[in-house]
Amino acid sequence: MKHFSNPNPPxxxxxxxxxxxxxxxxxxxxxxxxxKGLPVIHINSTGLGGGVAExxxxxxxxxxxLGLNSRWLILREPKRFFFITKKIHNLxxxxxxxxSEPEKNYYIERLKMPGQELKKLLEKIxxxxxxxxxDPQVMPLIDYLPSRASSVIRLHIDLSDSSKTTIKFLRPFxxxxxxxxxxxxxxxxxxxxxxxxxxxxxxINPFSRKNGNISSExxxxxxxxxxxxxxxxxIAQISRFDFWKDPEGVIEAYYLAKKEIPKLQLVLEGALxxxxxxxxxxxxxxxxxxxxxxxxxxxxxxxxxxxxAYQDWVDALQTRADVIIQKSLREGFGLTVTEALWKGKAVxxxxxxxxxxxxxxxxxxxxxxSPAECAKRIVQLIQNPHLAQRLGSRxxxxxxxxxxxxxxxxxxxxxxxxxxxxxxxxxxx
Numbered sequence: 001m002k003h004f005s006n007p008n009p010p011x012x013x014x015x016x017x018x019x020x021x022x023x024x025x026x027x028x029x030x031x032x033x034x035x036k037g038l039p040v041i042h043i044n045s046t047g048l049g050g051g052v053a054e055x056x057x058x059x060x061x062x063x064x065x066l067g068l069n070s071r072w073l074i075l076r077e078p079k080r081f082f083f084i085t086k087k088i089h090n091l092x093x094x095x096x097x098x099x100s101e102p103e104k105n106y107y108i109e110r111l112k113m114p115g116q117e118l119k120k121l122l123e124k125i126x127x128x129x130x131x132x133x134x135d136p137q138v139m140p141l142i143d144y145l146p147s148r149a150s151s152v153i154r155l156h157i158d159l160s161d162s163s164k165t166t167i168k169f170l171r172p173f174x175x176x177x178x179x180x181x182x183x184x185x186x187x188x189x190x191x192x193x194x195x196x197x198x199x200x201x202x203x204i205n206p207f208s209r210k211n212g213n214i215s216s217e218x219x220x221x222x223x224x225x226x227x228x229x230x231x232x233x234x235i236a237q238i239s240r241f242d243f244w245k246d247p248e249g250v251i252e253a254y255y256l257a258k259k260e261i262p263k264l265q266l267v268l269e270g271a272l273x274x275x276x277x278x279x280x281x282x283x284x285x286x287x288x289x290x291x292x293x294x295x296x297x298x299x300x301x302x303x304x305x306x307x308x309a310y311q312d313w314v315d316a317l318q319t320r321a322d323v324i325i326q327k328s329l330r331e332g333f334g335l336t337v338t339e340a341l342w343k344g345k346a347v348x349x350x351x352x353x354x355x356x357x358x359x360x361x362x363x364x365x366x367x368x369x370s371p372a373e374c375a376k377r378i379v380q381l382i383q384n385p386h387l388a389q390r391l392g393s394r395x396x397x398x399x400x401x402x403x404x405x406x407x408x409x410x411x412x413x414x415x416x417x418x419x420x421x422x423x424x425x426x427x428x429x
Contacts (some may be wrong), residue, residue: 001075010061012065014406028362038069043073046276059409082137097163122146128423132321145273174406198411232265235257238336239328244329245328256297264382269300269313333357334354347395351367
C-alpha cells in the first residue's frame with residue numbers, strides 16, 4: 001500500500017490468559033465464536049514508541065488468535081503533518097492556543113489520498129469490516145469509509161480540559177463514529193452521545209519481554225554498561241520526552257529529595273522515538289545540555305538500544321529502581337505506570353486522571369501534585385522499603401484484576417459484537 005504500512009506482529013495465544021481469570025477467558029472465547037472471520041482494521045500513525053503501538057502489538061495477535069480477521073495499518077505522512085497532529089494532541093490536552101486555517105486544511109487534505117486508498121481496500125473485502133481509528137492523527141479517515149463499514153474512534157488522550165475550538169473542529173468525526181472509546185469517563189465531551197461512548201482502560205501484556213522476570217545478572221550488566229551505580233538509591237521515569245510528562249518537574253523533585261538522600265540517582269529513559277511526536281528530540285536535547293554536568297542524572301532518549309535489548313533494559317530499570325515516577329500533568333492512562341505496578345514497584349504518579357485510575361493514593365502508590373510533594377514521597381519510600389513493598393504488592397493485585405489484556409480484549413469483543421449485530425440489522429440479514 002502506498003499510504004500505509006501493514007505490520008504483522010508475531011502470534012500470541014489467548015489461552016495463556018486463562019490462568020488470570022477463567023470466567024473472563026471463557027466469556028471472551030464464547031463471544032469470539034460469533035465473530036469468527038470478522039474483518040477488523042486498526043489504524044494509527046506509528047509502529048514504534050508510545051502506548052498505542054504498544055497496545056496494538058498485542059491486541060491484534062490476540063484478536064487473530066480468537067478467530068477475527070484483524071490487521072494493522074500505519075499511516076505514512078511527512079513531518080509537517082505530524083507537527084500539526086502533535087499540536088492537535090496538545091490542544092486537546094489543554095494547552096493554550098488554536099489551529100490556524102492553513103493547519104486545518106493541510107491536516108484534512110493530507111488524508112484524502114490515504115482515505116481513498118482505504119476505501120478501495122474496504123470495498124474489496126467480502127464482509128463488512130469494523131475500522132478502529134486510533135487518535136486524532138487518523139480520525140478524518142472516517143469520511144472515506146463505505147456505508148457498510150462500521151467505525152470506532154479510540155482516543156488515548158486526556159480530553160478533560162480540551163481546547164473548545166479544537167474539539168469543535170473534530171466534532172463531526174466523533175459524531176460520525178459508531179462508537180467512541182475513551183480511557184476515563186471524564187474524557188467524554190458533554191455533547192457526545194453517552195450511548196456510544198465506551199470507557200475501556202488500556203492494558204499490558206504480562207508475557208511480553210519487557211514485563212518478564214529479568215535475572216539479577218542481566219540487570220547488573222545493564223547498569224555497568226550505562227555507568228549507573230546499582231548499589232546507590234535510584235529513581236526513574238520511563239516515558240517519552242514530552243511537556244505533559246513533566247521531566248523538568250521530575251528533575252526538580254530529584255534535587256529536593258537529594259538534600260535528604262545525597263547518594264540519590266535519577267534515570268530518565270525517553271523510550272523509543274515515535275515518528276508522530278516531533279517535539280520529543282528538542283526537549284531531550286534541551287535537558288541534556290542543561291543537566292550534563294550532574295553525574296547522577298542519566299538521560300536516555302534516542303537509539304540507546306533497540307528491539308529486544310531495549311525491552312530488557314526497560315525491564316531491568318523498572319525492576320531495579322527503588323521508586324518509579326510518572327509525574328504527568330496530563331495522562332490518558334500511562335502504561336509505564338501499569339508496567340511498574342505489575343512488577344510490584346512503588347510508583348509516584350502525577351495528579352492526572354489516567355494515573356489516578358490506576359493508583360489509589362496512599363494504598364497502592366502515591367499521587368503528587370508538585371515537585372515538592374513528589375520529593376517528599378521519594379524520601380519516604382526510599383527510607384521505608386517495607387512501605388514501598390506493601391504499596392507495590394497492592395498495585396500488582398490491581399493490575400492483575402483490571403489492567404491485563406484479557407479484560408481489554410473482552411471489552412473490544414463486546415464492541416465488535418454490538419457493531420456486527422447493528423450491521424446485520426442494517427442490511428436486513
